[in-house]
Each structure stands twice: as structure tokens, then as C-alpha cells.
Amino acid sequence: MTNDPNETSQPTAGVPLTASLVARAASLAEAPLPDDVRELARQCVLDWAGVALAGANEPLSRILLAQAREDGGAPIASLVGTPLRLSVRQAALLNGAAGHAIDYDDANMAAQGHVTAAVLPAALAVGESRAASGDVLLRAFAAGYEMTGMVGQYLGRAHYERGFHGTATVGSFGAACAAAVLMALDRDSTAVALGIAGTQAGGMKAQFGTMCKPLHAGKANENGVTGAQLAARGFTGRADLLEAAQGFALATSPAPDAQAALAMPPGGTHLHNNLFKYHAACYGTHSSIEAVRTLCEAHQLTAADIERIDLDVEPGAQRMCDIVQPATGLQAKFSLRLNAALAVAGADTASPATYIDSTAQRPDLIALRERVAVHFMPDGWPLMQAAVRILTRDGRTLSARHDSGVPERDLARQRARLARKFMALAAPVVGPDRAAAIERAIGALDHIEDIGTLMSMLSQPTGTTS
Template structure:
């Protein structure tokens, strides 16, 4: 390893970059309240489920084939493919797999998906370094909080300008998480954030294509590399986040240290993590819930529906408002289609409901033609929606739903996540294996290393199970 140069004066005086680096580097396992530790374990369990299910997607096979062709030092397991590869390639493939179904968790402070960028990088690093479960949990929390703090520091402009914040903020979040797992000090963590800042990219215009899950894989792999390079003495600006022509200035927004450090309700951003129970973009969930409620409450049949108006915030445009989806992947980003699915009684939690064939189902397609999306100021953000249904007998039914509220009952949430997990992994794991993985995650704090978890995930070759 090369000799690191002495920290520059700029490292000691930087603003947002330096402060976030210092906080991340100082976080300890004992700082995590018990409910936050539970949320970390829940994030991991949910990630495993969506990644094992997503590992068999065509885009993941393409990435795995590319890694095999390139070769490299076998350091880390690739989920679902019975192969090992370099830590960077594993983070890339596993990150893309975990976001392939768009069924992973969300935090609106960063308007993105934290776990799919943090966990692949951390698992790759933990497996290669023999890190413990507690090390993993601490690093995950450090990266999660940093990613959300950066979201608040830059505001909404970055997302509005067309950047996919899972890709951009996620690269820096992964860098902070990996730096914490490697026990880098505040100076080196600031350097890692600087390296990550110049690597961060990802366009919202790619939603509905394979590039969206690629964003998560790239952010995870680039964040991992940023921390590894910082550990070797690689240099960057220590004020890269807030400097002129830096990360925030170029990606959109006005740097605010005060906003970054503002404590969220409950003190932890992890307490505002949102899990998905519909296999579609989170921006569609409020409308799905409202439409589903009206269908059940009023015993509506598809033929009863004359016209549907879905009122959503302007942020939905360019995110989840594809009017005529042609593929299952595009349908996940279509308010018209997902509302039609809810009104038709389709299982929006099931992966088969978002196949290319399902998009062309006559009943859902006919309902979709009666759905209109209206951008409404009374529904700000991506998590509030109001659905108005006019029936053929002249009734007007109205329901509003806010999907931005985190669960208050963590035991109930655990049960729902275990049900989701079992359903997702049923094609690739037998009942005993499902139970063993759930138990391993529940005992994450006790694991001296993550090799039992890594070996279980690596042994499931989706090509052999399908």
C-alpha cells in the first residue's frame, strides 16, 4: 500500500463534507438504539428477499456474464449465481439485482433507495475483510444517515433537475458506509466523500429501463471504490460536496449545513425508512392504496367504473407517470396502470402481475383507458395521492392516502416483511432455507463474521432453480 500524504489544511476546515465525514466516522454500535438496530436488520432481510428474487432478471445475468468474461480476483459472493468475483463487480451485480424489481425500501429525505446502494458494498467489503455483524450494522447506519443528510443538504433541486438520487446521493452514502466499516478517520472519510462526489451520476430519464437498477449497482460499486482509494492515500477535495462547481452546485440545489444536520423526528433517519409492499415505484403506492380501499369499501367491479381521476404531486411527472406502458418494467412507473390494477383486483404485491404479458391483460388495459392523472398542488411530493372514481350509477367516490408515514408497530412490520420475504424467495429457497436466513438476520448482532450469510446467498444459483 502506498504511503498516504499528510492531511491538508483544507481537510481540517471543510464545511458540509468535513462535518458529515466526522459524524459518520465517529458512529459506534453502542450509539444505535434497539429499535434502530431492529430497523437495520429489517432492511437487510428485505434486501435479501428482493435481491434473491431479482438475481434471475435478464439484466443481472448480463452483468454476471460480463464479470465472468472479465475475470478477476475472486473475493466476494454474487447473490443467486453461485460465483465469486472481485468486490467491486459483486457490489455492482448485487446492487443491480436488488433494485431490478423496484421492490426495495425508500427514504424520502433523500428521495431514494438506501439499502440497495449500501448493503451490496458493505457485504462485499465485510466478506473480504471478515467484519462482524455489529461492524456491518454500524457502517450501514453511518451510510444511511449520511445519504439522508445529504438529501436534506441539497434539497429537492437535484431530483427535479433529472438526477436519480439513488445513484448520486447513494454513491456518497456507500462511500461513507464503507469508510466506516474500514474504520477510516474523519479526514480519510472526507476524502472518500470527495472521490465519490466526482463519480456520482444517474438520470431519471432512464426509469423503466435496465439502467435504473444499474444506477444502484454503480453507486454501490463506486462508493466502495471511493473508500478503498481513500484508504490508499488517493486525494480529492475535502469540500467536494459544497465547493463551487462541486457536487451540490453541479447536480442542483443550494448547500446547507444547517439542513444537513437538522435532526429528523425521532433523531434518526432510519426511523423514517419506508418498506414497499407493492412491487412498483413508491410514487404509485399512495394511489394504489386509495384505489384499493375504494374498490373494497364499495365492492366495485371493473364495469362499475366510468372514470377515474388520480391527483398527485408535480414530482410524479417524469418519475411514475408513464401513460401507456409497453413492458412490465414500464408498468411499475405508471400511475394509470397501477391504479387500474388495483381497481381490477390484481395482486400488486406479486411479481407476476408486472410481467410483459400482464401489461397487455384486456381487463386492466380497458380500465387504464378510464384513468386520468392530474398534477395537483394539494398533493405535494411523491407520497400523497387522492383518487376520485365516478361510477356508472352516478356516485362520486373519493379517497386520499399518504404513503410517507413510517410504521409505528415494528413487530407488525416484521411480520409483513417476513411474509414478503417468504413469498419472494419461494422459487429459489426451500422452507428450511427461508427459516435459516430469517434466523441469521435476526442474530446479526451476534455474528462474528458474515460468512454464514454470504455462503447461503452465494449457493443459490438461479439458473439451476428456474
């Protein structure tokens, strides 16, 4: 495709791209999910539930709730972490923001963002309002996830490098798709819903390190719900906004690629390439954390042993997680240097409680942070790979690599690891007994007749922090 603003993209003769994407996503929702896809979808729900419960009491979540209560609205859909109900649109917004508030939710490289936080809350809000079953919810989520991956591939990495946060932009299309499935829209109306959602979509990476980054996830869900709701009422909009002349792709990407959008992802679906986070920081820092920690543990290094740390990372990290002198806990999540220092210090980077203002301001961590040099490698470097070299004060140079962009293929092992993460996040909020009950319910989600049962478990905290 050229950059001609009057050009449209057609993947096959006479078939608009959006129609092709809707057909592929819908095929996931219209038949029973394969066992591995269903398990991956349940794992996404479990991971999101933990991070959303932990994020529901964050300052940004409280501000959004105060605004929603002032706005008013019909109490239809549950709000995670509180006994309150909001309108479907408001619940999608607030639950979406809560799920990204501590930046500990999953990611997908093809989708250029955090897919579950951008799609699942829309599906939950719409599904709860319609007493949808757990099986229908999982199918809708899988369809929305697939749409997000396809749109992300269509726009290409250049969309993200231009400064757009894919969680907000690409995620809006996935949320609209999931909501449309739950509302039983036909394929033509679903395409219009995507167009309505897309014309609202925005989100700038310049907001990383502020409350607006989690807001991006919330807005993706809200945009998707609004798109589906309005399309269902006959609201008009382009059914080909993605590929239209002066449409979404040509406005936000220098080289949209329809064939990339339609290419089969590894494993058969984009869900197969979901990446879960086990450090409560920007995903771009994870490979560095892992490699530094591996070297320190293998050679029993402490900060006193280290002269310098060199990190080789992808060039895009400079615009994603290169806050050089973080002053707050939120900024610390986006600092390669500070996270390398935390890894040396043996800090619990799996705990959101590590990422607080006092951590960013600790003199020992600042001193170590200043001995970290970040090198942004040429284009073509693997997106989530880090090469680490530690120069010790006794003259040794120790090296390690880690690639956090490789998904886990052992789903049972991944499930066990996610269960531990979930309990660590959820138990302080709802208590260990309810957290265990939620975990069991999500494990059997495809057998739940009405997802309102699960939402009621997530919406009334009983722990000490509620």
C-alpha cells in the first residue's frame, strides 16, 4: 500500500478488509472454542481479575468513580472492587482503567498493547447486562481478542512508533467486536460498530507514566460499547473505516498492510501469543529484569560488586520505558535503569507495592541506577529481547540474554503461575477465601450459566483494604 490518502486497501477483490476481519473474528464466536483457546481465554480472565481488583482502589480509579457517580446513570453493570453498579458504558470504562491501573496486565506484540484490559471489561459489562453465559462470554472475548490482533497487524509497528498507544486505539476495535458478539449483531452491523468505535479512538504514548495510560484501556472499552450500542440502534457510520480513504489506517500509520492483518498468527490465533506479566512494570523492562537477576543470582552479585550495567534493547524502548530519572512509583514502572537496579537489589518486582514513590527516591537505588547504561539497538532487534552485560569491580564481564516476547506453551505451568499471581493480588482485597472461590469460578467459567454470578463475587470486597 502507498501513502496516497485517497487509496483504499482491499485484501481480496470485492471484499472490504473490515468485512474479512469481522468474518474471521465471528468464526471464533460462532463455534465451540478449541480446548487450548478456551483455556487461554480463561487464563486471561483470571489474570485480569487479579490486576483489576488490585487496581480498583488506585487513586485514578477513585477519581473516575467520583466522576461517574456525579454523572449518574442506570445501575446495570458491576464495578470490580466495590458493591456499586453503573451503566454498561461506565462500567466498561472504569473496569477497563482498573485493569490497567497497576500496569500488571497481559500484552500482545501483534496487537501493540494490552488486549485483555482493552476488551474484556466491555464484554463483561455487556454480557452481565444480558445475563450471558460464561461460554458466550469466552467466545466473545476470543473474537474481540482476534480482532485486536488483526487490526494491530494491519496498522503495523509504525502506528505505535508514531506515538499511538495500541491499547487505546487498536483495542477500541476489539472491544467493539466483543460487544457486538454479545449483542448478537449481524456482521454488517458489527462492521459499523467497529467504525463508530474507531472514530472515537485515541491515546498517546506521551501519557505513559501518568493516570492517562490506564484511562486508555478504559476508553477502548467505552468506545467499543458505544460503537455496538449505537450500531444496534441504527446509528450510521462507515463499515470500512479501517481501510477507507482518509480512514483510520491511513490517518495513523504510514504503511497499513492488509495481508499482514489476514496472515495466520503462530499457533492459529492471536490468543496463542498472549504474554502475561510477572513483574509489575512496563513489559519492555521485563527482559532486562530477568537477565540482570539471572546474572546476579548465578554469580552472587550485590550492588557493591558492580561497576556498570549495559542493557541492549529494542529501539522502540526509548519511547516506551526510558524514563531516566523516575521520581514516582508510576514513573518507576517505565524506567529500564531503575528496574535493572531493582533486580540487582533483589526487590520483589512481582509486587505492585514495590512501585511506590519512596522506592523511586531511595538513594541506594538511585546510585545504582546511575551505573546503568541503556543502548538502543538498530531496527530489526527482537522487540522484547534484552542483552545484558555486567562489568564487575574485580574486572569480570558477565553476559546474559532474555526474550520476554516468547509465549509460554505449557498451559498447565502457566495456569499455576497465574494462580499464584492472582492470589497475591486478590487475597488482600477480597480475603483469601473469596479469592480462592473466584479462582475456582473462573476455572469453570465456560460452565457458568450467568456471568452475573462471577461479577457479584468480584464486586463486593470484604478484605481489609476495601
